[in-house]
Structure formats: structure tokens, C-alpha cells
Amino acid sequence: MILTDTHLHLHFPQYDADRAAVIDRAVKNGFRYLLNIGTGLEDSKKAVAIAEQYPQIYAAIGYHPHEAKTASSSDLAELAKLLAHPKVVAIGEVGLDYFHDHSPRDVQETILRTFLEWYQKSRKPLIIHCRDAYEPLLKILTETVPPPYRGVLHCFSSDAATMKKFTELGFYIAFGGALTYKKNDALRDACRVCPKERLLLETDAPYLAPQSRRGQRNEPLYLVETAECAAGLHGMGLEPMAALTTANAERLFGLC
């Protein structure tokens, strides 16, 4: 089986005790790519440092909307230099989180617009974090950059109608452990009708472990449970789903 985890945070302290073992388990079990995602300046540097150590690991650099309030202009200038790093294949995570509101909304928006400028210049794909803000996201995107877009809505958490709007504009949709949660029928409906060529899978590890391990620390290996769920929704076997979503990730992020 060939798997790809398109969104995780291997540099987080939750892995300090056994990081190499977690990565080894993933590699031995067929993970071809792991995309390690930064959430701020120092955090993005850590994400890239791990990507430098393993051929299977790539990185993305950005400011999570939670951290947007901490981004100074000098931080952003320093981060921009990392964009040319050969293992940095995407911009993110960036976006809007109106559920937690850890940064003021106007600050989240300003930072998002900055990264959209980087996107236009670099043409590296976007990894978007969006929580309870899909309409404002759509407005900011279309005001700033004309579609079609090259990017992914990570940890998608809305319904089939929203999925359709974004896939029509070019976005890929990444489903994570929440796909397996008992009450998430609307999310499973969105996955069922998501065009196959736009499907991606992710763990968002250490967060959002799938149903059978809900509440525990997540890791790439647990992606299999989410992949099985997505495979069932699309009437396919696990291995074809793993291969399909890996091929989609290769295309979007220019891997291989």
C-alpha cells in the first residue's frame, strides 16, 4: 500500500520522546510522503529541519490563523526566505478560524492576504485552514487572486455544497480523522460526492485521531482508518484509495 499524509506536525513536542520511531513506523508501512506543516516562523523552521532529514518528508511554511496575531513584518520577511527551500512544497497553513478566534478577525485576514501575495508570486500551492469561515474565505480569495486556485482545504469540516463551490474553483479537499466520527454524516456526504481527482487524506497529527483512537495522540499510521472510511464512501478498496490520494498529492504538490 502506498499512502500519503498531506498534513501533520511531526516537529511538535508531542513527538519529542519517540519522533524517529513514529516516522519509522510510517515509512515501514508504506507512507511515500508526509507533509510537515508549519504554523509560524520558528515552527516553520522546525518543520523544514525535519523534512531535511528524511526523503519522504516535505514541508509547508505559514502562519496558522491562531498565530496570525504574533506575526511581525520582520517575521514574515524572514519566513519568506524559506519559501525557496527545495523541501518546501506549499504555503500554509494559513487561513481563517472564526470558531476559536484566537487572533482578531481583521488580523487573520491581513495575514491571509499577505500569503495570497506569496502564492501569486511563487505559484506554490496553498494549504488553507478554515473553521466556520468558508464564505469570508471565498470572498477574500476571489477579491485577491483570480481562480482557478492551486491548493487544498485542509481538515475540511463543512458540507457537500461548500465542497462543490471550492472544487469548482480548483481546490483539493483533504479529509482527516473527523471523517470517521460518529456524528459527522454531513462530512461523509461531502466526501462521497467529492470528485475522486480532488480527494486528499491527512491526519493533522498530533490532533484529531480517528474514531477508534479518538482523544489519543494521532500519528501517520492511523491514517489507514480514515482511508478505509473514504474508500467505503467511494465504493473502492483501501489500496486503490491510498494510491489515488497519493497520486493526487503528487500532482498538487509537485512531488516525486
Ligand SMILES: [Zn+2]
Ligand atoms: Zn489547521
Ligand SMILES: [Zn+2]
Ligand atoms: Zn495543522
